[in-house]
Structures are given as C-alpha cells and as structure tokens.
Amino acid sequence: MNKEVFKLPIRVYYEDTDAGGIVYYANYLKFAERARTEFLRWGGFEQAEDLSSEERYAFIVRKAEVEYLKPSKLDDLIEVSCEIEEIKGAGIVCKQDVICNGEVRVKIKVTAVYISLAKMRPMRVPEEMVKAFIGG
Amino acid sequence: MNKEVFKLPIRVYYEDTDAGGIVYYANYLKFAERARTEFLRWGGFEQAEDLSSEERYAFIVRKAEVEYLKPSKLDDLIEVSCEIEEIKGAGIVCKQDVICNGEVRVKIKVTAVYISLAKMRPMRVPEEMVKAFIGG
Amino acid sequence: MNKEVFKLPIRVYYEDTDAGGIVYYANYLKFAERARTEFLRWGGFEQAEDLSSEERYAFIVRKAEVEYLKPSKLDDLIEVSCEIEEIKGAGIVCKQDVICNGEVRVKIKVTAVYISLAKMRPMRVPEEMVKAFIGG
C-alpha cells in the first residue's frame, strides 16, 4: 500500500454533542474506532468475518491515551487519521489524529491486542495484516 | 408480585444531552431498556443468563412508539416506569413513562419478541415469566 | 429539487451493536437523525447556523414510531432514506426507511416541531424550507 496517511471524514451530528455545545469527550473514541475499522477495510480486512469465525477474533483495546486540544461543534466536518506505529506479537499500536481545517484537535494513541473472544486469549496478529500494513 | 408500578430512577448526565441543551431523543429508548431490564431483574430474571445459554435467548424490540411531551435537562432526576400490557406467545407489550416531578415527559410503548438468537426464531415467553408478571 | 428519495449510506460499526450481536434498537434513531440532517443540508439548510442564532432554532422530535423488521449486523452497509410527508405550521412529518440489499429492515416515522430553544416555543417552519422540500 502507498505511504499516504489514511483519513476518514466524519460529520458531527447532534448525537455526538452534549449540553456544553461541543462533542462529548467519549465520542472521539467512537470516531477513532470507525477510522481504524475503515483503515482495516482499506487494507482488505473485514472485522465482521473475524468476529463470525469460530474463534471470534477481534481487536481489544488495552490502552487509550487521548489529548483534547480544541473542541468540535455540531456540523463540523472532521477527519480522523490512522497510522500503525508498531505491530508486535498480538499487539498493535495506532496513532490517530482528529483534524479539522488543517488543525489537529484531538490526538489519540491506541494500543490493541488481537484476541480470540472464544478463548479470551491473545493471538498473533495475522501475517497478511502485518504484510499489508507494515510490509516486509 | 404486588401491583405497584415498577419505576427506575435515572439521573441525566452529560452523555445523555445534546447541543440543544436537552436529552437527545434516542436516549429515552436507552432509559426505557434500563427500566425493562431492572423490571425483569425485580421479577427474578437475569437477561445475561438467557444470553449466555446455548440458544442465546433475548427480547428483541419489534416496535417502539415514543411521544415526547416535555424535554429533560442535565442533572434532572427522572423515573422510568414499566408495566406489562400483554404477553401472548412470543410477544410482550410494555407501557413505559418517563416522569419528573410528577409530570409525564415521555410516553413509550414497546412491543418485543422473545427469540433464540442462535436460531433467529421467536420462542414462547417462558411460563415463569408470564406467571411472575401477569399471574394466573 | 428532484423527486428522487434522499438516501444516506451508513456503515454499522462496533459502537452501534450490542451483546446480542445486532444493532442496538435505539441507534436506529441516531441513524435516522443523521439522514434527516443530511437531507436538510442537501436542501441547503445547516442546523448549526439555526442553533447558533439568537433564538437557537432547532427541530425537536415530538413523536417517533419505529418498526423493526430485520436486524442489522457489524459491517453492514445500510441506507437510510428521508421523505417529507407533511409540513404544516411548526410541524413536519418524515418517513424514513432503513434499507440493506434492497430490503427494508426498519421503518421510522418521525414528527418534529420547529422551535425556538431560547423561548421553548414552536415557530413556523421557514418558508424557504417549505419551498425547497414541498415546492409551491
């Protein structure tokens, strides 16, 4: 795949805002997951297939660090990026920015683990995924 | 069980509101389901047990009718009632009110069906549940 | 505007699903509102402008009727339509379908009222909106 950073455009709707008039802080983690999902799909991977397999594979988030720099408002059209910093064993580290008008509003770092939900056990990230996203 | 109407107190948090400064309309269906869940628990039924059985039993909503009479705001302490109007075969009809300071703010009518998620097929509502909630 | 029915494509993400493995019933009202918002935008109306005006204009839902015909799952690509059935005074009635692979999964009817949040009072739906969506 090319080296351009993946970005998903997301519109801010009423459901995303709160009585403070800005996007509710937890919802950026929803946006971040939409971007990770579309990033995986862009690489050819469908999470629903993984989930409906016998082992019920899924990425589970182990750690999320979120820095809120500027608020977003109703109707804002934001972009959420997704870059993989590292894949190692069962673990994957993603760096994600929420951007609007060229300005970074939220910085997110997510550490996830690929697991079998059936066994609740970490599994090595599939080789095709490593190849697709890291190369080698 | 006694004939008093079941009511669950629910506090309105930031997550429930939107940029209009009031509770987002979809969230009343969340409140209603919390009340139905606690109503079932009050009658001795745990949905998690049903869901983790081999058949994966669950109530699925077939129809929801919601009338929004007055808005709710941040920090409001509301009550959500749950009364069963009818149980018939796999179907159950609940009447639910969202009340604050003795005033009905939202009226909800929910028709649900008891199904096996494993087979995606309607199942007769368990006899113990009918007995507990309807008597007979 | 042309007479084609407006449809917004929406992807089902993890956030939309529940432990039953299907889209949580309240979330269809979120999808419906996204479609109504994009329908208004398609007609040239931005809700954020209305909300940031002195009167703080917004549509408030008075009634929602939802019929759930078939469940949706993770990664499904659904479409949510929006058609105006009626505009009269402050009121507007929308008919919305959730469609996947040509099949209607959820049918929604929403009655909303255009209000001034500052005065908490219904206001006549703006003439330009009536013209844009109904004609005349």
Place this chain on the structure above:
Amino acid sequence: MNKEVFKLPIRVYYEDTDAGGIVYYANYLKFAERARTEFLRWGGFEQAEDLSSEERYAFIVRKAEVEYLKPSKLDDLIEVSCEIEEIKGAGIVCKQDVICNGEVRVKIKVTAVYISLAKMRPMRVPEEMVKAFIGG
C-alpha cells in the same frame, strides 16, 4: 469530607455492550464521567447550575488515559471510583478505577480544566471546590 474513596455503582446494560459481547471501550469514559458528576454532587456541587450561569462554566477534559485490564459483560455490577490527585489553577486531575468483585478492571486518569464556555477560557477552580475536596 471523610477520606473514604468515592465509588458509584453502575449496572452494565445492553446499550453499554457491543457485538464482541463486552462493554464497548468508549463507554468507560461515560461511566467515569457519571462517577465524577456524582462525586461533585456528593461534595455539594451541581454542574447544571454552573452550565446555566451566564458564563456557562463546565469542566472540559484535556487528557484521558485509559488502561483496560479485564472486560465487563452484560448485567455486571461495577463500581467506579473517583479520587482527586491534584487541583491547580484551572486544572484538576482525577484517578478513577472501574472495579468488579474487588478486582480493578479499568484504570482511568482524567485531566480536566474548568472553563467558561461563554468565553472559551480557563477559569480558576472555585475556592469552595478546592476546600471541599482538598481541604486547607
């Protein structure tokens, strides 16, 4: 106030879970905010009053760090703690744990800033709040 750690009991409902069968990762930030809100209320502070003042005071989260140690499931009864680590100028740092059966499942650290939403400017945390929660 006494030195016992504040804990809010929270029940896990269908709305909180996802198709993986566990609580969706973003929702712990909702739980954490419920606990912070009740912690403030326990100290005598109502956020709705702050928000409806002319300045529209509110705490805005600047940073959230979340460590997910164990998943939670439907019907789990969890407790969410809230301890203030530091109050300094406009900033406040909270340490929060999600606990079930004596086991810490999620560790959360939230840095928030007290701001005037009207001016979008940080404001010193009110003296009464510092006194109530830190003493001195």
